[in-house]
Amino acid sequence: MNMFLMIIFTLSAFLAVGGALSVAFAKNLIHACVYLLFSLIGVAGLYLTLGAEFVAATQLVVYVGGVVVLLLFAIMLTGGSNLHHVTSRFGLESTPLMGNLRTYIMGIVTALLLIAVLCNVLQGSISASAVVESKFSSTVEQIGVKLVTDHILAFEISSVLLLGALVGAAIIARPYRSSETEN
Amino acid sequence: MGIIPYIVVSSILFICGIIVMIARKNIIAILLGIELVLNAAALNFVAFTKFNNMNIDGHVFALFIILVAAAEAAVGLAIVIRFFQVRESIHIDSATQLQS
Amino acid sequence: MNETIVSYLGETLGYSFNWAGTLAIFFIASLVLASIMALIGGLGTYAERKISADIQMRYGPNRVGPYGILQFLADGVKMLLKEDCIPRDSDRFIFKLSPMLCLVGVLASLAVLPTSSGFILANLNVGIFYLLGATSVVGVGIFLGGYSSNSKWAMLGGMRGAAQIISYEVPVTLTILSIVLIAGGLSMNTLVGGQGAFPNDWYIFHNPFSFIGFFVYFIGSLAETNRAPFDIPEAESELVSGYHTEFSGMRFAFFALSEYIEVFVLCAIAAALFLGGYNIPFGLQEHGLLGQLLQLAVFFTKSFFLYYVVIWIRWTLPRMRVDHLMILCWKYLTPIALLNLVGTAVWMYCFDGKSFYMILKQLFVASGQ
Amino acid sequence: MDVYLPIFLLIFIALLIIFGALILSYLIRPSNPSLIKQTAYECGELPVGTAWANFNVRFYVVALVFIIFDVESALMFPVVAVYKRFLQLGSGGAVLLSLLVFIGVLIQGVIYCWRKGDLDWIKSYRTSSDVRAKGLK
Numbered sequence: 001m002n003m004f005l006m007i008i009f010t011l012s013a014f015l016a017v018g019g020a021l022s023v024a025f026a027k028n029l030i031h032a033c034v035y036l037l038f039s040l041i042g043v044a045g046l047y048l049t050l051g052a053e054f055v056a057a058t059q060l061v062v063y064v065g066g067v068v069v070l071l072l073f074a075i076m077l078t079g080g081s082n083l084h085h086v087t088s089r090f091g092l093e094s095t096p097l098m099g100n101l102r103t104y105i106m107g108i109v110t111a112l113l114l115i116a117v118l119c120n121v122l123q124g125s126i127s128a129s130a131v132v133e134s135k136f137s138s139t140v141e142q143i144g145v146k147l148v149t150d151h152i153l154a155f156e157i158s159s160v161l162l163l164g165a166l167v168g169a170a171i172i173a174r175p176y177r178s179s180e181t182e183n
Numbered sequence: 184m185g186i187i188p189y190i191v192v193s194s195i196l197f198i199c200g201i202i203v204m205i206a207r208k209n210i211i212a213i214l215l216g217i218e219l220v221l222n223a224a225a226l227n228f229v230a231f232t233k234f235n236n237m238n239i240d241g242h243v244f245a246l247f248i249i250l251v252a253a254a255e256a257a258v259g260l261a262i263v264i265r266f267f268q269v270r271e272s273i274h275i276d277s278a279t280q281l282q283s
Numbered sequence: 284m285n286e287t288i289v290s291y292l293g294e295t296l297g298y299s300f301n302w303a304g305t306l307a308i309f310f311i312a313s314l315v316l317a318s319i320m321a322l323i324g325g326l327g328t329y330a331e332r333k334i335s336a337d338i339q340m341r342y343g344p345n346r347v348g349p350y351g352i353l354q355f356l357a358d359g360v361k362m363l364l365k366e367d368c369i370p371r372d373s374d375r376f377i378f379k380l381s382p383m384l385c386l387v388g389v390l391a392s393l394a395v396l397p398t399s400s401g402f403i404l405a406n407l408n409v410g411i412f413y414l415l416g417a418t419s420v421v422g423v424g425i426f427l428g429g430y431s432s433n434s435k436w437a438m439l440g441g442m443r444g445a446a447q448i449i450s451y452e453v454p455v456t457l458t459i460l461s462i463v464l465i466a467g468g469l470s471m472n473t474l475v476g477g478q479g480a481f482p483n484d485w486y487i488f489h490n491p492f493s494f495i496g497f498f499v500y501f502i503g504s505l506a507e508t509n510r511a512p513f514d515i516p517e518a519e520s521e522l523v524s525g526y527h528t529e530f531s532g533m534r535f536a537f538f539a540l541s542e543y544i545e546v547f548v549l550c551a552i553a554a555a556l557f558l559g560g561y562n563i564p565f566g567l568q569e570h571g572l573l574g575q576l577l578q579l580a581v582f583f584t585k586s587f588f589l590y591y592v593v594i595w596i597r598w599t600l601p602r603m604r605v606d607h608l609m610i611l612c613w614k615y616l617t618p619i620a621l622l623n624l625v626g627t628a629v630w631m632y633c634f635d636g637k638s639f640y641m642i643l644k645q646l647f648v649a650s651g652q
Numbered sequence: 653m654d655v656y657l658p659i660f661l662l663i664f665i666a667l668l669i670i671f672g673a674l675i676l677s678y679l680i681r682p683s684n685p686s687l688i689k690q691t692a693y694e695c696g697e698l699p700v701g702t703a704w705a706n707f708n709v710r711f712y713v714v715a716l717v718f719i720i721f722d723v724e725s726a727l728m729f730p731v732v733a734v735y736k737r738f739l740q741l742g743s744g745g746a747v748l749l750s751l752l753v754f755i756g757v758l759i760q761g762v763i764y765c766w767r768k769g770d771l772d773w774i775k776s777y778r779t780s781s782d783v784r785a786k787g788l789k
Binding site (some may be wrong): 456613 | 656657658659661662663665666667669670673674676677678679680681682683684685687689690691692693711714715717718721722725726729730732733734735736737739740743745746748751752755758759762766771772
Binding site for chain 4 (some may be wrong): 004008011045048053054058061062065066067069070071072073076077106110113114117140141142144145147148152155156158159160162163165166167171173174
C-alpha cells in the first residue's frame with residue numbers, strides 16, 4: 001500500500017504548501033482565509049498519512065469548523081468601512097478579577113476540586129504503565145489513556161485555559177450600546 | 184518514505200507563516216500566519232512520533248497545540264474586533280497607543 | 284481495529300486483494316454509495332413535495348412518470364438547462380467554490396456511514412468524530428456562498444446560517460459524547476455493535492439521559508441542516524431565498540443536493556447511534572452476504588423513517604424566530620446536553636454500564652427468588 | 653493506510669460529479685448575459701451599496717462560545733472513549749472525577765456567558781448607563 005501513501009502524501013502536501021503560499025501572496029483577505037482552509041485540510045491529510053487519525057479529525061473539527069468560521073466572522077465584522085467614531089477605553093470598566101463573594105466561592109471550590117483530583121491521580125492511583133497497554137490498541141484510545149494518566153495535569157489545566165479564553169474574549173468583544181459613547 | 188518530506192513540508196508552512204506575519208499589515212492576516220506556524224509545529228510533532236518510534240505523546244502535544252491555537256485565535260480576534268471599534272482600522276501600524 | 288469493505292470481502296470470499304483490486308473495490312463501492320446518495324437526494328425533493336401535498340390535501344407532482352416519480356429527473360434536466368448567472372459585483376472565485384465545498388464535505392462524510400457491519404466503506408477508529416469534522420465543512424460553504432454573492436439577502440442568510448450551524452453543533456456534539464460514553468469507542472461498528480436488534484437494547488432506552496439525548500440530537504440535526512422549523516437562513520418570507528439567492532442552475536442544485544444528502548446522513552446517524560442501526564434480530568447477521576443485505580435493509584428502513592419524520596415536521600411546524608432559535612440552542616439544548624453527559628457518566632459509574640432494562644430485569648429476577 | 657482511501661476516493665468522486673455536471677451544463681445551457689440579469693437581486697430595485705458591510709458583534713460572540721465548546725469536546729472525545737474500558741479495569745472513578753471537573757469548568761464558562769447576556773440574541777447587553785443606574789457590577 002506504499003503507493004497509496006505516496007499519492008495521498010503528494011496531494012496533501014501540495015494542498016498544504018500551495019495553500020500556505022497562496023495565503024502569503026493573496027491580495028484579498030477572504031481569499032487568504034479560504035486558502036488557509038485548503039492548507040489546513042492538506043495538513044489534515046498529512047496527519048492521515050502519518051496514521052494520526054484522531055489529530056486529523058480534530059484538525060477538521062476545530063480548524064475547519066471553528067477557527068476558519070471565526071476568522072471569516074471577524075473579517076466580516078471589521079471588513080466594512082465608515083463606522084462613525086467610537087471612543088471607549090476597550091470597554092473594560094472594571095477588571096474581571098473583581099468578582100463578588102459567589103465568584104470567589106466558585107473559584108475556590110473549583111481550585112479545591114482540581115487539587116483534589118490531581119492529588120488523587122498523581123499520587124499513583126493510575127499511571128500509564130500500570131494500565132494494560134495492549135488493551136488499548138487504537139490511537140484514539142492511547143491518546144485517551146495518556147490524557148487521563150500522564151497528561152492529566154495538562155488536560156485539566158487546558159479546561160481552565162479555555163475558560164479564561166472564553167471569559168476574556170467575551171469581555172473584550174462584548175459590544176456596548178452607543179449610549180455609552182454618547183455620555 | 185522517511186521523515187524528510189514531512190520536515191520539508193512543515194518548514195515551508197513555517198516559512199510561509201513567518202512571511203505572512205512579517206509582510207502583512209492587516210492584523211487578521213497576521214493571525215492567519217500564526218495559524219500556519221502552529222500547524223507546522225504540530226505537523227513536526229506528529230511526524231517525529233511516527234518515525235522516531237516514540238509513544239503517542241506527540242499526538243497529545245499536537246492536540247494541545249490545536250487547542251491553544253483555537254484559544255489564541257478567539258482572544259486575538261476579539262482584540263482585533265475591539266481595536267477596530269476603537270480605531271476603525273485593522274492596520275497594524277495604527278496600533279500605536281496602549282490606551283485610547 | 285480499522286476494517287474496510289475490502290477486508291470484509293476478502294475474509295468472506297477467502298481471497299486477498301492486491302492494490303489494484305483494493306482500489307477497484309473501493310472505487311466501485313464509493314461510486315455506488317455516492318450515486319445512491321445522489322438518488323436519495325433527488326428522490327428527497329420528490330418525497331418532500333409528495334408528502335407536503337399529502338399533508339395539505341393536494342396531489343403533488345403527478346405528471347412525469349407513474350405518480351410523478353420521475354419529477355426529480357425533470358428537475359435535474361431543468362437545472363442543467365438553466366443559464367449560469369453570476370452577479371456582476373460578486374466574488375467570482377468564492378462564488379464558484381462554495382457549492383463545491385458543500386457537496387464535497389457531505390460526500391466525504393459518507394465514508395463512515397454505517398450501512399452494514401461489512402459494507403461500511405471504512406470503519407475508522409475515529410468514525411463519528413470524523414463525520415462531525417467532514418460535515419462542518421458545509422457550514423463554511425454556506426457562509427462563503429452567502430458572502431460571495433454580494434447581495435444583502437444572501438449575506439444575511441449566510442451569516443445566520445453559519446451562526447445557526449455552529450451553534451447547534453454544540454448540543455449535537457455533546458449528545459454524541461454521551462453516546463460514546465455508553466459505547467466505549469468512536470468507531471461506527473463499536474457504536475452500532477454495542478446495541479441489539481430489539482428496542483430494549485437500543486441506546487435510546489439505555490438510560491433516561493440518552494432518551495432525552497435522542498431528542499436533543501434530532502432537534503439539533505434538524506437545525507444543523509437548515510430544515511424547517513429552523514430554516515432561518517433560507518426563510519422565503521424574510522430573506523428572499525437566503526444564502527443561495529443568487530445561485531442558479533447547477534450551482535444551486537449542488538446546494539440543494541448537499542442539503543438533502545446531509546439530512547439523510549444525519550438521520551442515518553441518529554438511527555445508528557440511538558435506534559440500533561443495522562442490527563437484525565435472531566443472529567441473522569451470521570449468515571454471510573444475505574445477513575449483510577438484511578442489515579442494509581434494516582438500516583435504510585430506519586433512516587427513511589426518520590427522513591419521513593423530518594419532512595413531516597417541516598410541513599407541520601411554523602418557522603421559528605431567529606432569537607428564539609438561539610435561545611432554544613444556548614439556553615435549553617446545550618445545558619440539557621451537558622446534564623445528559625454528566626448524568627450518563629454518573630450512570631455508567633453507578634450501575635456498571637448496565638442499561639435500564641437490564642437493571643429492571645435483575646430486580647425482577649432478584650425479587651422472584 | 654488503505655483505510656483512509658475511501659475518504660479521498662469520495663472527495664474525488666464528488667469533484668467528478670461537480671465538474672461533470674458543470675461541463676455538461678456548460679455545453680447545453682444558453683448564455684446570454686445582460687446587465688440587469690447580472691445585478692444582485694434586491695426585490696427589483698437597483699442594489700444600493702455593497703453587502704459586505706459590518707455585522708453585529710453578537711455573531712462573533714456566538715462563534716466564540718462555539719469554538720470553546722468545540723475544542724473542549726474534541727479534547728473530551730478520547731477520554732470519553734476509554735471511560736468504559738477504565739470502568740471494566742476497575743479504575744473508572746478517577747476518570748469520572750477528572751471528566752466531571754473538566755465539564756464543571758466548562759459549565760462555569762457557560763454560566764458566565766449566560767449571566768452576562770452573551771447568549772441572548774436580541775435585548776442582550778446591559779448598557780453601561782444601565783449598570784451605573786442600577787449600581788450593578
